[in-house]
Amino acid sequence: xxxxxxxxxxxDWPGCIGDMIIPYQSALQADDLQKFPGFRxxxxxxxxxxxxxxxxxxxxxxxxxLPLLAAFRKKSRAVLVSLxxxxxxxxxxxxxxxxxxxxxxxxxxFVSAHLILGFx
Numbered sequence: 418x419x420x421x422x423x424x425x426x427x428x429d430w431p432g433c434i435g436d437m438i439i440p441y442q443s444a445l446q447a448d449d450l451q452k453f454p455g456f457r458x459x460x461x462x463x464x465x466x467x468x469x470x471x472x473x474x475x476x477x478x479x480x481x482x483l484p485l486l487a488a489f490r491k492k493s494r495a496v497l498v499s500l501x502x503x504x505x506x507x508x509x510x511x512x513x514x515x516x517x518x519x520x521x522x523x524x525x526x527f528v529s530a531h532l533i534l535g536f537x
Contacts, residue, residue, distance in 0.1 A: 426462035
């Protein structure tokens with residue numbers, strides 16, 4: 418996201434400029450962009466941004482079911498359930514930081530925390 422400069426390609430959350438789908442450049446109305454002064458829309462960057470969100474949603478769904486799957490294992494059940502719940506908690510923190518990044522317009526503190534937590 419950072420290297421492709423798609424960090425704020427969709428400056429609101431959870432949608433993109435008020436819609437749940439990426440609007441076409443030609444379909445944007447002047448009043449849509451007035452909500453975000455100084456923002457320049459790019460379809461390419463918006464697709465990268467929304468792809469990041471969709472991958473994160475898929476990961477979140479996987480992490481929700483992981484503790485359930487770990488509970489049915491016979492060996493080392495407690496350890497697997499604990500680790501999967503920790504992973505789910507870290508992911509929840511990532512979601513929170515991602516929302517803060519968008520609402521705070523790429524604040525370096527939140528971007529750095531999001532990246533460090535992602536490595537964790």
